[in-house]
Amino acid sequence: MEFYTRNENSATCLLCRHYCKIKPDHTGICGVNKNIGDKIECLVYGRPAAINVDPVEKKPLYHFLPGTKTFSLGTVGCNFKCPFCQNWQISQSHDINMQRFVSPKEVVESALFHECDSIAYTYNEPTIFYPYAKDIAVLGQKRGLKSIFVTNGFESIEVIDDMQGVIDALNVDLKSFNRDYYKKVLKGGLHAILNNLVAMKERNLWLEITTLIVPEQNDSKKELAQIAKFIADNLGSETPWHISAFHPDYKQQDLPPTSIKALEKAQKIGYDAGLRHIYLGNIGKENPTQCTKCGKKLIKRSGFGVEKNFLEKGRCPKCGTPLAGVFT
Ligand code: SF4
Secondary structure: OOOEEEOOOOEEEOOEOOOOEEOOOOEOOOOOEEEEOOEEEEOOOOOOOEEEEEEHHHOOOOOEOOOOEEEEEEOOOOOOOOOOOOOHHHHOOOOOOOOOOOOHHHHHHHHHHOOOOEEEEOOOOHHHHHHHHHHHHHHHHHOOOEEEEEEOOOEOHHHHHHHOOOOOEEEEEOOOOOHHHHHHHHOOOHHHHHHHHHHHHHOOOEEEEEEEEOOOOOOOHHHHHHHHHHHHHHHOOOOOEEEEEOOOEOOEOOOOOOOHHHHHHHHHHHHHOOOOOEEEEOOOOOOOEEOOOOOOEEEEEEOOEEEEEOOEOOEOOOOOOEOOOEOO
């Protein structure tokens, strides 16, 4: 895909739904895509700000190659301004480390060296560095590595189209069901994200959803029921929903951490809406996966690790029912 289009006195960035029209020598909202000589350049291409080897469960992805390692990287910059961001030191920074260029080939080689099965674009919003992520993913694919996007779901439709055959799985944050909150506080857009989730599902990308439960912001029964119903009705009742606990961070220091009781209440709301796989995050709880038909424990986890995977070719060993996900 063309990542950018040229206009008379500006260029338009096609990476996310902001579709920033950028004048020469200016950057877009994310601060890392810049109009240089009437062409937009992704300034963070080859400039990761964080690299780690993580269990894939930490992304979190529970139905995608469980028990494997993922080579995780992110850059500085973000197209949102969430006041509770847990990675704000890099996501809200525009301070690009120019000391070292890490080529896509080097990323792939490092991932293989660390015996990872996938590469995850994570920590900050990967859509803003899609040109870099795509080059890594395409190269990685040739070496048997899958690619994972951990995203706020505000991709442009052009990027979602382009992800087909490039990106294998996504964990998408659905942070709220309140349009005003998305627009005024997070600086994103609910409508676009809901449309994007449906578009991702239609393109057969493996999807898991995360909602950080923030006290007083998105934890009403009504709002959680709307989120859960949207997932069940539009993405399928077997779509994993990760509901995770908020801890005061960045600009959101005024609210208490989410209680276990509040998470359990959200879990019940999700089950009532028809969701079959709901996992509680950030509270160190065991989160097993069970067969939706006979109830047998299929994956036993502790912390971010898989203790035992009972699946046989992605199916329940007792009744043969397939589990939704990617397990080869
Ligand atoms: S990635 Fe999004 S926020 Fe950044 S310049 Fe492009 S359209 Fe704007």
